[in-house]
Amino acid sequence: MALITNAIKGTQDTLPKESYKIQYVESAVRETAENFGFHEMRTPVFEHTELFQRGVGETTDVVQKEMYTFEDKGGRSITLRPEGTAGAVRAFLEHGLFNEGLPQKIYYLTSCYRYEKPQAGRLREFHQFGVECFGAGAPSADAEVISLANEVFNYLGVNNLALEINSIGCPECRKHYHKALKEYFEQYKGDLCETCLGRLDRNPMRILDCKSPVCSGIAEKAPTVIEFLCDDCKEHFESVKKYLDAMNIEYTVNPQIVRGLDYYTRTVFEFVSKEIGAQGTVCGGGRYDGLIAEMGGNPLPACGFGLGLERLLLLMEAQKTPFPEPKKCDLYIVSMGENANIKAAEIATELRNEGMCVQFDTVGRGLKPQMKYANKIGALYTLVLGDSELETGNIKLKNMETGNETEMTLNDFVDNFQSVVIKDAMSGFESLGVEGIDLADILGGTN
């Protein structure tokens, strides 16, 4: 296939027949975030490369080998954001949001870019819903963001997600832990895999994450971070758990969780699924008390998470989670001849202004193909408009589901179509035994 008709490796198109699903997910996360008092922040897709080097951490894989970095025409090194937190912190500092009352609770829905080899649940362009809670150091903040993610899953009806939490402590207790880990792993120096040997000096915590059976076997008996937490960190972690219990959120403590971004401190967590392949982390996050100071601000605690929308969609597909049906065409006007088509345009404009979805012929086809098309797009009603209708002013409105035709004058139709549709929709719902219909829903939220 020609280059220009191929999307870039690791990117995806969302086609019109699928887009209602992602729109539904987006509206769900927005609504949930707003209910928690978080407000949207939008930042540019690209930033100075240094921002991510500093924020995400020079030694991380993300920075070392996965960034889309290029030089712009002014000679600046620019990078497409590989994650959302660094840019959010930058904007927080740049606009002095710390002066607008703490905590500042923000969320974002953005694309992220990482140069990785694509596989199930891993793309080069992917989309994240993320939240950040700036200036909140109490354990209740950790629980709050976890709870927000949890509510998103509840809202969407996603289940079988395991919440795993851990505390990796503050820099002070981690220093002691690193030392202990190194001592432990050095006993097994001969057995560790090559990558883990390298990790031994740089960051022994990563060995805990190794998937090699030998290393993970050794890691199983390694000392856990939790044993090395200082009193403050220990108390913080215990308190987070109390909040989670109070909020009725199930979790397991997994001492093996080590996040790959350098900025995390204390609480880290993941929501993990076994149903979407090897990349099972749908949502990951935690506390990053050192990051704001690292970026040049006055020290402020913070926490947040990132949630992969593609992975969430994969999970919903795997679980056959129902999506609300997308809005269909209320009326298709089958027109014959130019005069009728012009009249159709006039009627369509009027009804569209009332919030109805109305379509008419733009191809120049005959009656039958137009009927077929109306059927294909799922039009609820059709109305045939030809010379005789224009002359007499009488029309037949056809309900495409039942096939019933109702005779009326064209003027009556234009005035009353909206209420006809509503009445039919109501009776449809009643026959299903559904109660408490919100009129605004039926009208597509236009009133």
Place this chain on the structure above:
RNA sequence: GUGGGUAUAGCUUAGUUGGUUAAAGCGCCAGUUUGUGGCAUUGGAGACCGUCGGUUCGAAUCCGACUAUCCACCCCA
């Protein structure tokens, strides 16, 4: 970056031990019905069989390289 699988129409696939015009279903367009969709039926459009090279009288089929894609490692959402 390292492995493994796959590559035939828009989609899902068939294609014999290599044999001449590459097949079907769905979808698309149109007719059967001079003004009424779904069902049925008939016809039509649509594929240099991923690309390049090799073996052969002859390659969708065998071999090689490349590319793309999927899955896994690594890492992460």
